[in-house]
Amino acid sequence: MDCSSNSWSAALVDQIGVGVIILNMGLRIQYWNPFISHCSGKPLEQARHQLLTDIFPEADTPRFSQMVVQARDHGQHVYTQWRDNPYLIQLPYKPSRESADLMLQSTLLLPFLDAKGEQCLALLLYDTTELARSNEQLDAALNALSGKQTEQDQLIKKLEKANALLLQSEKLAAIGQLAAGVAHEINNPIGYVFSNLKTLASYVHDLLRISDAVDSAADLDELRQLKRSLEYDYIRGDVEALIGESEDGIERVKKIITALKDFSHVEEDAFRFAELHPGLETTLNMVNNELKYKAEIIKEYGQLPAVECIPSQINQVLMNLLINAAHAIEQFGRITLRSGHQDDWVWLEVEDNGVGIAPHVLNRIYEPFFTTKPVGRGTGLGLSLSYNIVQKHHGRIDVSSKPGQGTIFRIWLPIRQPGTASDGSALT
Ligand SMILES: Nc1ncnc2c1ncn2[C@@H]1O[C@H](COP(=O)(O)OP(=O)(O)OP(=O)(O)O)[C@@H](O)[C@H]1O
Ligand SMILES: [Mg+2]
Structure with a gap:
């Protein structure tokens, strides 16, 4: 071989x-x-x-x-x-x-x-036919995959758009619902300011009669007589009270209008560092009409740093939680607001002593359109939108509830959004 x-x-x-x-x-x-x-x-x-x-x-x-x-x-x-x-x-x-x-x-x-x-x-x-063939198949699979990816991207864009629209419309609906409450709130002080003005007009009329009489009265006794008959001393005391009360009323109206203005920053959707307590106060002012007949409000606020957030959206979450709490109370109850700070996080808590949430309902409350309220009362969007807003802030919502005893909702928010430098500017 x-x-x-x-x-x-x-x-x-x-x-x-x-x-x-x-x-x-x-x-x-x-x-x-x-x-x-x-x-x-x-x-x-x-x-x-x-x-x-x-x-x-x-x-x-x-x-x-x-x-x-x-x-x-x-x-x-x-x-x-x-x-x-x-x-x-x-x-x-x-x-x-x-x-x-x-x-x-x-x-x-x-x-x-x-x-x-x-x-x-x-x-x-x-x-290299086989190699080429499998390469072609690979190319085709990759093309199909990238087609799917584009489809998915488009779908996500559509969802984001729909979500933004939903958010906007829920906000408008909430503002509409609140407008009725606000009208009621304003009606009260305006009512007594108006009636005070009427009383003040008649007082001014009487006071003018007394001052006119200074020229025509024969002597001081006649003048004193007129003052007594027009109850000058009473008018004098009451005028001050009426003016003070009217000032309070106007102050209240002003507060509501400021809250309304703060609240309805519809166009605002940029993250910025903001204090959360003033936002909570504004929101409380907004929903005061819904709350005051249902619950005593107890505030147990901690110290909070400024938090990077979209304040109007956080206010919206708080409003949803507050209104839900009020709706959960059948007669008259207690709503406790708490806040706190832990490491790089802050939390805000709304506790009510209302009906509570049944365990089988608890895992559905964030579903869009899930509501246990009668038709026309709830849309079932409040918590789903709140959840989305908190997610967008890279935070989370915790809930604990005991049927018959009450519910606690706690929102956790990071002080700084991920991808932001310590001076607050966006990192690229
Ligand atoms: N504090 C609470 N106590 C008891 N149940 C609650 C509470 N918060 C929410 N729920 C339950 O979760 C459901 C969903 O709440 P969500 O805020 O999403 O909708 P809604 O309040 O029913 O309607 P909407 O807020 O759109 O007007 C409510 O219908 C209710 O059953
Ligand atoms: Mg709700």
């Missing part, structure tokens, strides 16, 4: 499923292996010593000339891939199946020294 490396390599070249063409430096064919004869249908004997481009005219391209320059003159190995159409040499590909496809070939052109030490070029043509 001939065990020289030459005979092994000759046997290998004869049997391998890779096309091997040996060229001399003048690009004349010296040898090709049976794979080439088989695939091209051309016998080696007729091709030997012919120019490669005479036998395979399709190889006569600038690209091939360039490859030759790289391999022959610069000693490089030059690859082409199945992606580089057209193929260098067209070998009809006939694998075991019936297809007459061209093989999706890759090629390698390299210089080497033959057994006699002469410089030659080897052109290897190999079949």
Whole structure:
């Protein structure tokens, strides 16, 4: 048995499923292996010593000339891939199946020294059809995936838009609902300021009569008589009381209007550092009409730093919690507001001693449109929107409730939003 490396390599070249063409430096064919004869249908004997481009005219391209320059003159190995159409040499590909496809070939052109030490070029043509096919499948899968991704991105955008609209409309509905309460709140002080004004007008009329009488009265006794008959001393005391009361009334109206203005920052949707307690007070003022007949309000506030938030949205969450608490109280109860600060977080708590939430309802309360209230009373959006707002602030809502005893909602908010530098500017 001939065990020289030459005979092994000759046997290998004869049997391998890779096309091997040996060229001399003048690009004349010296040898090709049976794979080439088989695939091209051309016998080696007729091709030997012919120019490669005479036998395979399709190889006569600038690209091939360039490859030759790289391999022959610069000693490089030059690859082409199945992606580089057209193929260098067209070998009809006939694998075991019936297809007459061209093989999706890759090629390698390299210089080497033959057994006699002469410089030659080897052109290897190999079949990468399967690789190319799986690559195509991979490409198709990737395309489909990126299509899905775009679809998903669009869907998320739509959802965000719908969510923003929902938020806006819930806010408008809440403001509408509050407007009625606010009208009632304003009506009261305006009512007594108006009636005070009427009384004051009649007092002024009487006082003017007394001062006019200074000119016409015969003597001081007549003047004193008139003062007594018009109850001057009473008027004097009452005028001060009426003015003080009216000032209080106007002050109350002013407070409500300021709260309304603070609350209805509809356009505001940027994060900024804000104190939470004034926002809570504003919100309390807004919902005072809903609360005052239902509960005593107890405040147990801690020390809070300024928190990076969208204040109008936090107010909206607080309003939802306060109104829910009031609705949960059947007769007259207690609502306790607490706040605190722990590490990088602050929390705000609304506790009521109302009906509580049944355990089977507890895991549904954040669902949009989930309500246990009669038709027309609740939309079931309050907590779902509150949840969204708190999520947007990278915080969380905790709830604990005992049926028949009451409920505690606690909102946790990070003092600083992630991705913000310590000076409050956004990090990119
Ligand atoms: N403090 C609470 N005590 C008892 N049950 C509550 C309390 N807060 C919320 N719930 C329950 O959770 C449900 C959902 O609350 P949510 O605020 O989302 O909607 P709603 O109050 O019913 O309607 P909306 O707030 O849209 O007017 C309520 O219907 C109620 O059953
Ligand atoms: Mg609600």
